[in-house]
Amino acid sequence: MKNSIRSLELLQHSRHDWMNRLQVIKGNIELSNIDRAKKVIEEIIIEVRQEAQLSSLGVPRFSEWLLTYNWNRSARLFVKYELLNEGQIPQEMDTTIFEWTKKVVDKIEKSVPDEVNNELYLFFKVDQEKSSIQITLEYDGHPLSSAPEDLMSDLGGPELEWEVSSKTEFIVVATFTLEQQD
Structure with missing residues (x-):
């Protein structure tokens, strides 16, 4: 039902x-x-x-969440995404990718100003040979209430590589590998 x-x-x-x-x-x-x-x-x-x-990525829970996120969102954060290449990743990675990304987006959404629309871009790159996926998160908008590193510091999960970081913009690359599932 x-x-x-x-x-x-x-x-x-x-x-x-x-x-x-x-x-x-x-x-x-x-x-x-x-x-x-x-x-x-x-x-x-x-x-x-x-x-x-x-x-068709192979991660149904994550895909459903991302495809429907903006339907149920608050007016504070709009999430856009782009897949930079085709590929599939092992379904075992679904829960890890879903839970980590959802936590990050929830923290960012709580950190953005109330009155304005803010956009977070997620860019995906699948590496079939390494059974990994890179998610690049890009934010450029109104000041966050916390530094992005602080928002993501206690989440654990993938290796993070910061390219830009301030309260008004950041670019961070998160790399998930199959080995993280153990």
């Missing part, structure tokens, strides 16, 4: 999202703004390809 309710909720969100997109395209066509309508269609195609790639 719970699975049926969850599935119906997901379908409802998806339908709502698609209706919004179709209305944007229709509105641009009605205004004879064909170039803008074409651009919206191209953006949708890119996004759908990314969703398909994420869905």
